[in-house]
Amino acid sequence: xxxxxxxxxxxxxxxxxxxxxxxxxxxxxxxxxxxxxxxxxxxxxxxxxxxxxxxxxxxxxxxxxxxxxxxxxxxxxxxxxxxxxxxxxxxxxxxxxxxxxxxxxxxxxxxxxxxxxxxxxxxxxxxxxxxxxxxxxxxxxxxxxxxxxxxxxxxxxxxxxxxxxxxxxxxxxxxxxxxxxxxxxxxxxxxxxxxxxxxxxxxxxxxxxxxxxxxxxxxxxxxxxxxxxxxxxxxxxxxxxxxxxxxxxxxxxxxxxxxxxxxxxxxxxxxxxxxxxxxxxxxxxxxxxxxxxxxxxxxxxxxxxxxxxxxxxxxxxxxxxxxxxxxxxxxxxxxxxxxxxxxxxxxxxxxxxxxxxxxxxxxxxxxxxxxxxxxxxxxxxxxxxxxxxxxxxxxxxxxxxxxxxxxxxxxxxxxxxxxxxxxxxxxxxxxxxxxxxxxxxxxxxxxxxxxxxxxxxxxx
Amino acid sequence: xxxxxxxxxxxxxxxxxxxxxxxxxxxxxxxxxxxxxxxxxxxxxxxxxxxxxxxxxxxxxxxxxxxxxxxxxxxxxxxxxxxxxxxxxxxxxxxxxxxxxxxxxxxxxxxxxxxxxxxxxxxxxxxxxxxxxxxxxxxxxxxxxxxxxxxxxxxxxxxxxxxxxxxxxxxxxxxxxxxxxxxxxxxxxxxxxxxxxxxxxxxxxxxxxxxxxxxxxxxxxxxxxxxxxxxxxxxxxxxxxxxxxxxxxxxxxxxxxxxxxxxxxxxxxxxxxxxxxxxxxxx
Ligand code: HEM
Numbered sequence: 090x091x092x093x094x095x096x097x098x099x100x101x102x103x104x105x106x107x108x109x110x111x112x113x114x115x116x117x118x119x120x121x122x123x124x125x126x127x128x129x130x131x132x133x134x135x136x137x138x139x140x141x142x143x144x145x146x147x148x149x150x151x152x153x154x155x156x157x158x159x160x161x162x163x164x165x166x167x168x169x170x171x172x173x174x175x176x177x178x179x180x181x182x183x184x185x186x187x188x189x190x191x192x193x194x195x196x197x198x199x200x201x202x203x204x205x206x207x208x209x210x211x212x213x214x215x216x217x218x219x220x221x222x223x224x225x226x227x228x229x230x231x232x233x234x235x236x237x238x239x240x241x242x243x244x245x246x247x248x249x250x251x252x253x254x255x256x257x258x259x260x261x262x263x264x265x266x267x268x269x270x271x272x273x274x275x276x277x278x279x280x281x282x283x284x285x286x287x288x289x290x291x292x293x294x295x296x297x298x299x300x301x302x303x304x305x306x307x308x309x310x311x312x313x314x315x316x317x318x319x320x321x322x323x324x325x326x327x328x329x330x331x332x333x334x335x336x337x338x339x340x341x342x343x344x345x346x347x348x349x350x351x352x353x354x355x356x357x358x359x360x361x362x363x364x365x366x367x368x369x370x371x372x373x374x375x376x377x378x379x380x381x382x383x384x385x386x387x388x389x390x391x392x393x394x395x396x397x398x399x400x401x402x403x404x405x406x407x408x409x410x411x412x413x414x415x416x417x418x419x420x421x422x423x424x425x426x427x428x429x430x431x432x433x434x435x436x437x438x439x440x441x442x443x444x445x446x447x448x449x450x451x452x453x454x455x456x457x458x459x460x461x462x463x464x465x466x467x468x469x470x471x472x473x474x475x476x477x478x479x480x481x482x483x484x485x486x487x488x489x490x491x492x493x494x495x496x497x498x499x500x501x502x503x504x505x506x507x508x509x510x511x512x513x514x515x516x517x518x519x520x521x522x523x524x525x526x527x528x529x530x531x532x533x534x535x536x537x538x539x540x541x542x543x544x545x546x547x548x549x
Numbered sequence: 550x551x552x553x554x555x556x557x558x559x560x561x562x563x564x565x566x567x568x569x570x571x572x573x574x575x576x577x578x579x580x581x582x583x584x585x586x587x588x589x590x591x592x593x594x595x596x597x598x599x600x601x602x603x604x605x606x607x608x609x610x611x612x613x614x615x616x617x618x619x620x621x622x623x624x625x626x627x628x629x630x631x632x633x634x635x636x637x638x639x640x641x642x643x644x645x646x647x648x649x650x651x652x653x654x655x656x657x658x659x660x661x662x663x664x665x666x667x668x669x670x671x672x673x674x675x676x677x678x679x680x681x682x683x684x685x686x687x688x689x690x691x692x693x694x695x696x697x698x699x700x701x702x703x704x705x706x707x708x709x710x711x712x713x714x715x716x717x718x719x720x721x722x723x724x725x726x727x728x729x730x731x732x733x734x735x736x737x738x739x740x741x742x743x744x745x746x747x748x749x750x751x752x753x754x755x756x757x758x759x760x761x762x763x764x765x766x767x768x769x770x771x772x773x774x775x776x777x778x779x780x781x782x783x784x785x786x787x788x789x790x791x792x793x794x795x796x797x798x799x800x801x802x803x804x805x806x807x808x809x810x811x812x813x814x815x816x817x818x819x820x821x822x823x824x825x826x827x828x829x830x831x832x
Pocket of ligand 1: 108110111114169170171173174175177178181257260261264495498499785788789791792
């Protein structure tokens with residue numbers, strides 16, 4: 090019954106069972122993955138977009154190159170790989186299963202011819218006497234044999250680690266388990282972000298999908314600090330956090346320490362130290378050139394403030410001690426950016442301890458204002474990465490299975506020995522599923538010792 | 550005795566060993582082969598002591614950490630793993646000449662580190678302060694080293710296979726008689742990758758475990774991660790190639806070489822040319 094439809098299904102099945110498809114998929118995935126390592130992923134930075142032509146941007150957007158590992162065609166390749174994997178396994182597994190569960194225990198002519206390792210030992214002894222010796226020998230030196238008598242010939246079959254033939258299938262299964270784990274994570278987990286000021290309490294975090302999520306409990310930042318090595322390199326970023334349920338601190342989660350590489354997990358949600366900054370105000374006095382009309386101005390770190398003359402200003406950077414940057418000067422200083430009312434932008438440094446420099450700068454630029462820096466208030470905030478991933482255990486299970494499976498697939502071998510006594514000749518055959526050269530040595534050793542064992546018995 | 554003196558001795562030993570291997574190939578004098586391998590072992594020993602000493606020196610400086618924290622230390626470690634894997638293969642299979650195609654990789658690493666890089670011991674930045682660093686780096690680099698050895702063997706394979714194809718003069722021409730038969734080379738290539746693939750797999754998994762522990766994401770498709778997966782795909786393809794007819798021998802050798810090129814890109818190219826989380830070695 091070969092209808093066209095059936096033919097089509099057959100060829101589809103053969104297509105998915107083919108190892109050529111596996112090669113194609115593995116190599117395609119390798120090559121295609123390169124794209125996403127060259128083109129920035131996620132929201133591309135402005136500088137990058139400015140570099141390439143609008144046509145290119147449009148093309149990349151259409152093809153999904155800015156988020157290519159989640160694009161439909163990349164996912165499709167992964168699904169094809171999975172189907173290929175499953176189809177291959179379904180096709181081959183029954184055969185392997187049969188080798189394991191229904192071993193050929195008789196050493197027939199055709200089997201003997203198909204095996205690479207064959208040896209014969211002549212022995213005039215009675216088969217019945219030989220039989221005991223061979224059973225004892227195989228049991229001691231290899232594995233307990235199955236013994237069968239057919240037409241006056243005795244057949245022995247012994248094997249070691251037959252199940253290791255399955256290890257490849259466990260490796261393949263592990264790939265699928267890892268996919269399942271990642272699917273669980275993407276369906277039931279989330280990734281987010283939250284900034285908390287010292288002393289502030291939050292109960293919502295911002296998800297990557299730009300939605301807000303209510304945690305169901307709240308989190309207070311008690312303190313944030315940075316420790317440095319003697320050479321000035323950062324040593325530790327530390328947030329001290331307290332978890333609150335209904336406004337009350339949870340005992341084991343009070344003043345908990347979170348540093349890079351040591352997160353805090355509460356109710357399956359984990360908080361990771363990720364960034365930090367100062368959200369305190371910067372203070373300035375702004376006056377006319379002659380020092381008249383002084384006003385105090387506070388500028389928040391992420392925003393700008395309007396000055397009396399209609400210009401606006403924000404702080405780019407500030408330091409408590411300028412001497413490390415400008416030897417000879419001292420005290421606090423801030424780098425500010427001024428947008429004048431007539432649309433000009435300039436950036437310069439103003440000082441706390443050197444009012445004459447501030448005046449000098451203003452004079453050089455014609456009209457005021459004169460800006461004096463008065464210092465900053467320190468109010469640190471911490472940036473925490475927030476994640477929940479219920480699929481992660483499944484992923485680790487898959488990884489464990491993969492490692493054990495690969496080990497067994499590479500370094501274990503299904504070894505089989507057949508022995509037959511017929512007409513005064515002992516025939517020994519062997520086969521291994523892996524590492525033939527090592528098995529050859531084992532086999533030759535076995536045959537040699539069997540030879541001596543049989544010879545010894547003959548001497549009374 | 551300081552670690553940096555021992556590293557110089559190591560570099561020198563690898564240079565001598567490589568030259569002796571070349572001379573061995575040219576002259577076929579057994580003694581030279583033995584000398585080459587002995588010098589390589591001396592270098593390996595010196596390097597082992599040097600790495601241990603550098604580890605101790607970092608503790609003496611009060612910034613104690615395993616010497617695997619920057620580009621200099623990782624290149625030195627890579628070089629050490631290459632010689633180590635080669636030594637294991639030599640002890641097991643005794644095809645000495647392979648050294649002529651493996652020691653250059655080890656020497657290149659040491660020479661680059663000693664001549665071109667700052668070897669100061671620096672304190673560990675917060676992102677690297679984790680025991681996972683040790684597990685992750687050791688497994689990855691042992692894997693990379695096995696691939697380096699496989700690449701050397703594949704180059705030998707291609708040279709030998711080509712000469713066998715072009716010339717029908719039997720086992721004649723000079724250097725090549727020293728090479729193991731193509732069948733053996735093909736097999737050794739497979740065996741080296743059989744060591745490397747599980748180690749790379751472990752390297753990727755420990756990396757994922759660390760990322761999950763430190764950032765809450767076991768996989769974020771950052772360029773380094775992606776490249777390690779690319780390398781993994783190439784070697785998975787290599788393993789399956791052996792089961793598919795027509796993909797053994799020359800094609801397998803090419804896959805092994807491409808795999809090592811991808812490995813090197815994963816290790817150095819990503820840091821030097823692309824940007825991402827694994828910034829050490831950058832700048
Ligand atoms: C498209 C997906 C895949 C298919 C269809 C596939 C299929 C196969 C088949 C049919 C075999 C031979 C089994 C036998 O000898 O009876 C095999 C072996 C193997 N596969 Fe896969 N495979 C796939 C993906 C993978 C992946 C992603 C890995 C990664 C770890 C992998 C690892 C292995 C290993 C380690 C072996 C044993 C190779 C050896 O013994 O040298 N496979 N695969």
